Amino acid sequence: MSAANFGLSLVVLRNVPLFSGLDESELEKLSRVSVRKRVERGAFVVRAAESTDSLYSVLTGRAKVTNTDEEGREIILAWLGPGEFFGEMGLIDGSPRSANVVASEPCELMVLSKEAFQRCLQDNFQVAQKLMQILVRRLREADRKIESLALxxxxxxxxxxxxxxxxxxxxxxxxxxxxxxxxxxxxxxxxxxxxxxxxxxxxxxxxxxxxxxxxxxxxx
Incomplete structure (x- = not known):
């Protein structure tokens, strides 16, 4: 499952909500350092405990975020569809992957290296702001899920x-x-x-x- 050796088109990048606020010049820079990766249904994109080196955005298809309980049973934490991304937490705090991400159907992904992602955040406040908004939304959703399981x-x-x-x-x-x-x-x-x-x-x-x-x- 090697990444394709070419940048993403501007049209594709504009459809990724995290980067939708960038101007043409910034999108062009991002396009040159981004690659596409295609994965088949059932394939692991990342595995829990692996080192974090890239940000992934889903362009087409669906993937599930999973972990296992003490008895080895799969737990589905979230579903990811076009426009959604994963891998950002480890790029921010340097920790290993916290969960598996598995393609539930054939997927095409955008892959951005750790260095390119951090440079993008430093150079573009609107991307950092959008990232914070999405992380807050995910935290609220996680709180609701915990409340649901408990009550x-x-x-x-x-x-x-x-x-x-x-x-x-x-x-x-x-x-x-x-x-x-x-x-x-x-x-x-x-x-x-x-x-x-x-x-x-x-x-x-x-x-x-x-x-x-x-x-x-x-x-x-």
Whole structure:
């Protein structure tokens, strides 16, 4: 899985939210030091405890951030889609990778070296500001997840997860991203069987409906 030896086009860079505020000259500089990397479904992009040497942004495809519990079971911490990035924490504090990132479908990534990332932050306050805003948002989301695990039963955790994954479209809240019961279970700390039961109960009670691969939240 070697990185492609060419810079990213300006069009691609403009679609990465972290760098969207840069002017043409700064985008050109970034383009010259950035490379694309393609990974296949199921491949590890980074592994927990590895040294941190690059920032990654997802251009196409989806990836999951995972770790394992004491019994070796996979825990899904987050999903990453186009425009989202990872690897920034270790570049800031010098610590090893804190989690695995695995491609859940074929992905194309933008890779920026540690030196290029730090130079970009030093030269562009708007990138540093955007990074801080995104990190604060992630911290708030992590706080909500911890609160959910501590205070809500499985029904509440499934309901909150569906709301977090949903988007508003034509006056309805819809979960458009296909997600398996097993992956839902790994995200909320429950068994697949319990998640299946809760989803079935929510549908029978009229709280959700399914259409093909979509989940529609009723009354939201």
């Amino acid at each position: 809500l039963d499985v029904y509440g955790r499934v309901a909150r997860l569906l709301l977090d994954l949903s988007v508003e479209e034509e006056g309805r809240r819809i979960v458009k991203k296909k997600i398996s019961k097993q992956d839902m279970a790994r995200m909320i700390g429950a068994s697949r069987e319990m998640v299946s039961k809760v989803m079935r109960d929510l549908e029978l009670s009229g709280y959700i409906a399914t259409e093909n691969d979509l989940v529609i939240i009723l009354g939201a």
